[in-house]
Amino acid sequence: MDDKIKLIAGNSNRPLAEKISDFLKVPLCDAGIYRFSDGEIGVKINENIRGADVFIIQSTNYPAENLLELLILLDAATRASARRITAVIPYFGYARQDRKDQPRVPITAKLVANLIATAGANRVLTMDLHAAQIQGFFDIPTDHLFSNPVFYEYVSQHELKDPVAVSDIGSIKMVRAFAKRIQAPLAVLDKRRPSANLAEVLNIIGDVEGKNAIIRDDMVDTGGTLTQAAQVLAAKGAKSVLAFCTHPVLSGNAIDSIEKSSIQKIIVADTIATDDKKLTNKFEVISVSHLFGEAIKRTHDEESVSILFE
Secondary structure (H helix, E strand, O other): OOOOEEEEEOOOOHHHHHHHHHHHOOOEOOEEEEEOOOOOEEEEEOOOOOOOEEEEEOOOOOOOHHHHHHHHHHHHHHHOOOOEEEEEEOOOOOOOOOOOOOOOOOOHHHHHHHHHHHHOOOEEEEEOOOOHHHHHHOOOOEEEEOOHHHHHHHHHHHOOOOEEEEEOHHHHHHHHHHHHHOOOOEEEEEEEEEEOOEEEEEEEEOOOOOOEEEEEEEEEOOOHHHHHHHHHHHHOOOOEEEEEEEEEOOOOOHHHHHHHOOOOEEEEEOOOOOOOOOOOOOEEEEOOHHHHHHHHHHHHOOOOOHHHHO
């Protein structure tokens, strides 16, 4: 590939960046990220990137320093005279606050979009946004990839019989496409959210009796919705419960809650690093590196990436 493409990895998800590098056969750029004695983040790009097509790979999950690190890397690349800078954000954090649904609350999804553009990004490449309309919060070109292809592949390899795809209202468009592809009916979670990080699953709309239920969602955070949904599905006669979640946020006691639940297996993507999360045997991580790698290649070659959205 053209040597004017440069891949720079932040610290949030180095393993995924290395897989993307292997796919593209382009080495990661020598970039030092360090801390001053007071904890302040410092960055130095130790290669010439003047006139290069630069892709900075960094998810913005907790801690907030991951976001700050991305912004500083963008600024460093801008000041180093890169020709074009693409922020590759496998998991776009701060996306759940995407509207003003209460008095005196922020819209952090728009705030972060503004920060990324102001820091120097010319375009954004991300995956499975919490709400698809967040693409419109960016004033720069944004490519929104879908992880469904890697989950299709998993289903086809494991030959799941009598599947039913289960969605909540917010993810229904994504899950409807998933259900159509695996030729499964669709069921919907009837839930309410009394407060942040707290959901109550009240019912399942649709027939799940005697079927292998597949809960499909964009993320798993505390695991509350998943574990409650699995309990209701089992009570409704589901034969088994699997969960396919793109972003393994897994905060608090999520791993322990899922381990004790009636979920047989949860399959997640590697958009967030999980090396330090001590995942149990119920978890399986599949890589989306080839989707990001292909999107980066097509962006660099000025080719359409729309084929990746299918």
